[in-house]
Every structure is written in C-alpha cells, then in structure tokens.
Amino acid sequence: xxxxxxxxxxxxxxxxxxxxxxxxxxxxxxxxxxxxxxxxxxxxxxxxxxxxxxxxxxxxxxxxxxxxxxxxxxxxxxxxxxxxxxxxxxxxxxxxxxxxxxxxxxxxxxxxxxxxxxxxxxxxxxxxxxxxxxxxxxxxxxxxxxxxxxxxxx
Amino acid sequence: xxxxxxxxxxxxxxxxxxxxxxxxxxxxxxxxxxxxxxxxxxxxxxxxxxxxxxxxxxxxxxxxxxxxxxxxxxxxxxxxxxxxxxxxxxxxxxxxxxxxxxxxxxxxxxxxxxxxxxxxxxxxxxxxxxxxxxxxxxxxxxxxxxxxxxxxxxxxxxxxxxxxxxxxxxxxxxxxxxxxxxxxxxxxxxxxxxxxxxxxxxxxxxxxxxxxxxxxxxxxxxxxxxxxxxxxxxxxxxxxxxxxxxxxxxxxxxxxxxxxxxxxxxxxxxxxxxxxxxxxxxx
Numbered sequence: 001x002x003x004x005x006x007x008x009x010x011x012x013x014x015x016x017x018x019x020x021x022x023x024x025x026x027x028x029x030x031x032x033x034x035x036x037x038x039x040x041x042x043x044x045x046x047x048x049x050x051x052x053x054x055x056x057x058x059x060x061x062x063x064x065x066x067x068x069x070x071x072x073x074x075x076x077x078x079x080x081x082x083x084x085x086x087x088x089x090x091x092x093x094x095x096x097x098x099x100x101x102x103x104x105x106x107x108x109x110x111x112x113x114x115x116x117x118x119x120x121x122x123x124x125x126x127x128x129x130x131x132x133x134x135x136x137x138x139x140x141x142x143x144x145x146x147x148x149x150x151x152x153x154x
Numbered sequence: 155x156x157x158x159x160x161x162x163x164x165x166x167x168x169x170x171x172x173x174x175x176x177x178x179x180x181x182x183x184x185x186x187x188x189x190x191x192x193x194x195x196x197x198x199x200x201x202x203x204x205x206x207x208x209x210x211x212x213x214x215x216x217x218x219x220x221x222x223x224x225x226x227x228x229x230x231x232x233x234x235x236x237x238x239x240x241x242x243x244x245x246x247x248x249x250x251x252x253x254x255x256x257x258x259x260x261x262x263x264x265x266x267x268x269x270x271x272x273x274x275x276x277x278x279x280x281x282x283x284x285x286x287x288x289x290x291x292x293x294x295x296x297x298x299x300x301x302x303x304x305x306x307x308x309x310x311x312x313x314x315x316x317x318x319x320x321x322x323x324x325x326x327x328x329x330x331x332x333x334x335x336x337x338x339x340x341x342x343x344x345x346x347x348x349x350x351x352x353x354x355x356x357x358x359x360x361x362x363x364x365x366x367x368x369x370x371x372x373x374x375x376x377x378x379x380x381x382x383x384x385x386x387x388x389x390x391x392x393x394x395x396x397x398x399x400x401x402x403x404x405x406x407x408x409x410x411x412x413x414x415x416x417x418x419x420x421x422x423x424x425x426x427x428x429x430x431x432x433x434x435x436x437x
Contacts, residue, residue, distance in 0.1 A: 017159075020157075041194060041260065041261055042348055050263075053234070060193070061164070061189065061206075063208060064208065107259070107260070128258040128346065
C-alpha cells in the first residue's frame, strides 16, 4: 500500500508499485488534468508538483511518490472560482488547444509561489520544460507575468 | 509496445546495505535513481518483465559531506539540489552551471548525479566538469568500497567500468588548490533547455607570469566518452598564449576526440565549434 497526499487529501494506492504516478492520478484518482504528451520528459504536459517542485509524472513510478505531497492542476481553482493564475491565463489568451495548459499552469504556479519575477526572459527559463505546440508562448508568458504583477499588488 | 507495470518487480531497499544485498541477489536488476533515463526506456516498452532496484530510499547516498579536500556529493543528490548547495555554487561553480543546463527544471528536480554517471551517455552534461575538477567516483559492491578516478569510470557509449553488483555511492570532488585565472562551462545545443548537446566544454586555466601554469579542458559529445584534451593541455604548459600557440592547441584538439555525424550534428560542425570554444577560452 502506497500512501501519499494528493491535492491536500491523504490517498492510498494498493495497485502495482511501478505504475506511473501519471496513470495513478488519471486512472485511479480520477484526476485527468495532467496529460501524457511525449512520455520522454521533453514536453511537460504531465507536469505536477511533488513536494512543491515541478516534475514529469510520466517518469515517476508511484512507489517513488510514497509519502510525497502531490499537487495537480485540479488543486488550483474551479470553473466558478478560478485561481489568480488561471484567471490570468484566461484574460491573456494563455490557453489555445489546452493540451499543454495543465502542465504550464503547474510549472507557472510553482514559479509564482516561489517568488519568481514578472520578467519575460526569466519566465521563459522557468517554463523551458513545457512545450506548447500551438506555439502560444507569447500569451503564456504574458499570463504568468500578469499573475506575478497581480500578486505583487495585493 | 508500452511499459506494463504488472510485468515489473520492484526492490525497494531502505539503506545502502540493503541495496547492495538486493543487487547481489538480483544481479540483472536495473538500478533506478531519479528515473529520468530509465523511465524513458520503460515508457517505450523496452524494460518490461525486468526487476528494478529503486534506490530512492537509500538516504545515506543523498547527502553532501565536507571532506578534508573538497566535497563528497551523494550519488542521489539531484541536479537541482546541487544548484541549491551554497558550497557547490561558490567552490565548484562549473558543476552548478552544468546542472542548470540539464533538461529543464522538471528533469533537474528528479535526475541525480550518480544516475547521470551510471547512464554513461556520451552527452552527459556533468561529465566535462567532473573531468576538469578531477572527481573521484566512490563505488560500493560485493567486494567492498573502491574509488574510481573519473577518467576511469566510462568504458564506452552507455557503458561504465562498474563491476557486477556495484553501485555508485558518491562523487568526491576536490576543491581547486588555487583560484583559476579563467574557467568555462559551455553547452552547445539546438536550444538552451531540453536539448542534448552537440558539443560541450569545461575549462580551467591557471596563468603565472603571463605563461600557462596549467590547462584542463574537457569536451563532451565529441567521442564515445568525455575526453580531456591531453595533447593540447601538455602543449600549452609553460607557453605564452600568443596566436600561434592558441592555433596549435586548437589543431591538437583533434588528437583527443573522434566526433561523429548523427541526428544532432555533424563531425565537421562539432570540430569547428569545439575549436572555437577552445580558441576563445585561450585568447
């Protein structure tokens, strides 16, 4: 039995310890936000936070997440109550087809939470492991910068 | 074919002793650290049916210790952990720089120093730096512990000189006795992040009275394993770095490397850019 915390809820998983964290989240816990893109750690569509840090959940067997705090895009907000970051993506057109968006949001949320700057070059560096094949990077970077600025104003 | 979890067996040791015993009992097991290489192969369905030795619970191999000569870096320290270590960033800055170029932060948060070495890719990003810092790899196995100079850890593409049952415990990196006059880490790839390098260089240079006291220069992705440029290093020793000496060093570079044409680059490009890196470092 593998115990872990997912989106602040204690969960346990009784299946195979080598099942990927991505598949456990999607198939066993019903959290389908994280997507599988490349399966090689290149695209970042499967990004979730483990103990606050962005990781590729397609490269982690669930046994390596034992005792960890996992956060997925479902932890951010709800359609009625978007998080500041999600609202910024909506306002700036930071989502197009949506495939990369959950991963982008999770990497960006760690950036914002960690006190990252609104400087576009720094944001691009932070998001370097998340590919957007709509190539909508400009709006994504603007969305993150907007969120950082909103946070600073509060 | 995809990876099938149900076909796998997982060994989960909780100490170095348990890890070595488990590996001895299952010699064909695949050691797993951060998973950033192993899991890619597994996702492709190439490791189905195998036994995996998950080392992530071996906490004694995830620590940094000061030694009389430098730092002993636990094999399971992540690339991100190395960048966060204040002693690494101040005393071994090229290592922190190299770690910052590996994949992107998702990979740096998982991938480990020992895993990078055990994977033995010709393009391993930390290798040129560990070569010029003259690191020593501490290995543990059924025959006890042994220290392998970094120059002797690789046997070829994706091959180490580790004996059956041996695991990397730590990487011991001595501090430099004297501050170098110049230092360099440079990775050349298609983009800054995620790319596997076409060539990469690490260099340390000490000048004394206008002459070269010592040069250490290593190239990655330029041969089956990382290479120190021993011919160029020996040639410049004691010389002034005038244009003629620098050009001679650049042409001697070819003595120590054997770059190939592949999907990432060509032999010609790799040689030209590597020479440019050495030339600008020495000029």
